[in-house]
Amino acid sequence: MSIRILYFGRLKDALGRGEETLDWAGGDSAALLAALRGRGDDWAEALSAGKVFRLVVNQQVVRGEVPIPDGAEVGILPPVTGG
């Protein structure tokens, strides 16, 4: 399956990209994060469980582990600093 991933804020700089299209075996949000962390130390560090962030799947904010449908847009959000 293929999904589109969007990175925001400092994650863009840390990961060297704002978005990518990923061909992936599929799974839930935890599996996706595990796959991304497996890309190397930079990724494991930037997306570590100790760093809080939010996932948005198809423009819906999600909580906990959720399935990732084929063709999904997945936003990976670092802690927000708005207003």
Add this chain to the structure above:
Amino acid sequence: MSIRILYFGRLKDALGRGEETLDWAGGDSAALLAALRGRGDDWAEALSAGKVFRLVVNQQVVRGEVPIPDGAEVGILPPVTGG
């Protein structure tokens, strides 16, 4: 001694005047209120102790019993309803 008294809000209507100059034997704020209440039932009612109001002497808000100097401007204020 002579003082000037200003009435505000509903006191104006109840007492039929917005201001007056009063020739008075003198005394403190309690004595002034007692003298005014002595003018009749309308005055006793409008200025009764049960009705809360504020006194302002020479443009200074006062609390409790204070002396009234000769020539003073005394504002008698019903409960405020601003904003």
Add this chain to the structure above:
Amino acid sequence: MHCLITVQQGRFDLAAEEAALRAVAGDAGALVVFQGMVRGHDAATPLAALFLEHYPGVTEAEIGRIADDAATRWPISAVRVVHRVGSLAPGEQIVLVLVASAHRKAAFAAAEYLMDYLKTEAPFWKREDFADGSSRWVDAKASDSAAAASWGG
């Protein structure tokens, strides 16, 4: 702390007041504005106009005193208060309070504090002039009277 208090019959201009406040507020990150308008249907009978009177000189001094008090409680850099008096139609502006601060919570707290004061202690009196020709002075709310009782007299 910059502070300017005006009681006037005429309308005020929110945009002009905002620009003037920002010009004196320094490196403020937060501006809170309260604007009060005349409500037309507070009572069963429609309102023709709200008439406000005040105690000239005393009103401005007392509001200035409470603004200084607010500045000792919260780190605010500028305050502007405009309160209208006279006869105001439903929908018209009555009061404008602007507070600038480096911090949003300070600006919110000080603006609300000033409005509480203006509603319960500043020497303003409102008379409702109704569409049917009747009039009545607005009663102080019970909570306001309790505050008023503590002033003595």
Add this chain to the structure above:
Amino acid sequence: MHCLITVQQGRFDLAAEEAALRAVAGDAGALVVFQGMVRGHDAATPLAALFLEHYPGVTEAEIGRIADDAATRWPISAVRVVHRVGSLAPGEQIVLVLVASAHRKAAFAAAEYLMDYLKTEAPFWKREDFADGSSRWVDAKASDSAAAASWGG
């Protein structure tokens, strides 16, 4: 409840937004406005600009959701939120929140609630671009991180 949310690069016009809100707010007696500006001296190094990015679509939907939530908590009649993104110089406006209500305390509470949300949960990210050429993404405050942690992921 009338609600309009916009995220834009351009400036906003406080007076125009106030007039538009009053036009839909009905017999509202209270209007509370919060306006945030870029502070130039939050850090030791002077700021050249604050750069803000957001998550288009998600941001507007989330702010709208929280405005609806505010309307269930307080009797408010209209909400307007404008949040700017892109590169903003010190002193420039960042965010505008307007809340109209029949009651001043409801308007204050809802405006502060919306600002708390915008500061701690709405998907905006700030980068400080300093006068010396350096840049850094703003760290979330500890209290904000605690709130963020509860979102899961």
